Amino acid sequence: MHLSPPVEPMLARSVTTLPPSGPRPMLFEQKADGFRVLVFTGPEPYLQSRRGADLRPAFPEIARAAAALRVAAVVDAELVVWHDGRLDFTALQHRARLRGPRAERAAREQPAHLITFDLLEVSGAVLMDQPLHQRRRALESHFASLELAAPWALCPQTADAATARTWLDPAWGAAGVEGLMIKDSGSRYRPGERGWLKLRTRMTTEGIIGAVTGTAHAPRSLLLGRLDATGRLRLIARSTPLSRTAAIELGAVLRPAGADHPWWGREFSAGWGTKELLVFQPVVPEHIAEVDTDTALDLGRHRHPVRYLRLRDDMAPGDIRE
Structure with missing residues (x-):
């Protein structure tokens, strides 16, 4: 017997910790x-x-x-x-x-x-x-x-x-x-x-909350950005769906953005590898979110959704740069 293509590769399932010894x-x-x-x-x-x-x-x-x-x-x-x-x-x-x-x-x-x-x-x-x-x-x-x-x-x-x-x-x-x-x-x-x-591998990082899915007062997920060398807000991540507690916390402080928001008229993919467009609401980019993420990046953008952890009131948008 000889193997010939295609051969299905063996796969893996994700875990969050090292398993105990077996x-x-x-x-x-x-x-x-x-x-x-x-x-x-x-x-x-x-x-x-x-x-x-x-x-x-x-x-x-x-x-x-x-x-x-x-x-x-x-x-x-x-x-x-x-x-x-x-x-x-x-x-x-x-x-x-x-x-x-x-x-x-x-x-x-x-x-x-x-x-x-x-x-x-x-x-x-x-x-x-x-x-x-x-x-x-x-x-x-x-x-x-x-x-x-x-x-x-x-x-x-x-x-x-x-x-x-x-x-x-x-x-x-x-x-x-x-x-x-x-x-x-x-x-x-x-x-x-x-x-x-x-x-x-997991790590924490920060991003400017630039938009949400849902509405500013009832967000479902976050779109996060960082300022590039010219001061432009550039998308770097999407979050996983927010918990009810996080949605209430963020909905109390986020404000819908005006026409001067840099992401009005922009089109973002609904997910990595898909052509479906994301429906989102720009918000005033004044709040910083700390998130949990892996290390997979494409040109500075997180390939997989990040998980919201908390607001960073001790940081300002000018602190979040590429």
């Missing part, structure tokens, strides 16, 4: 900010996205690297682009839309890399029924025997929970490590199942 050791891996891919190496290479799409035309340098390996294998990996001292998800998205000469040029100027973390098949032997710790040893041997170097990289892994906690430091988040993957060392690879856990 009967078998847990393995922890860094969760990089990129695209999930399955890479089929050898004379007939294939670069499969999480949803089964062929990414070879957009990332020709990765397709060539996969074809150059003398051993046919299937590896599970995160496709990333490193730029300006961090993993750059925006650059990765841009590259995914390119084809032909533009893709080749981008491959030279912003090359992609593969952070590999699992080995599903090697030299005709399918490994998915082997426990994870054996697949990891096989992956490390694969790297060593082939002397793999860039664009190939081996995902950091540890069985030590204390070491794993250090990877949740926001400093790692600033470099593009979103958090942890948590895996049972004895588990087999189960395509399509959420058999792993993921724990995102």
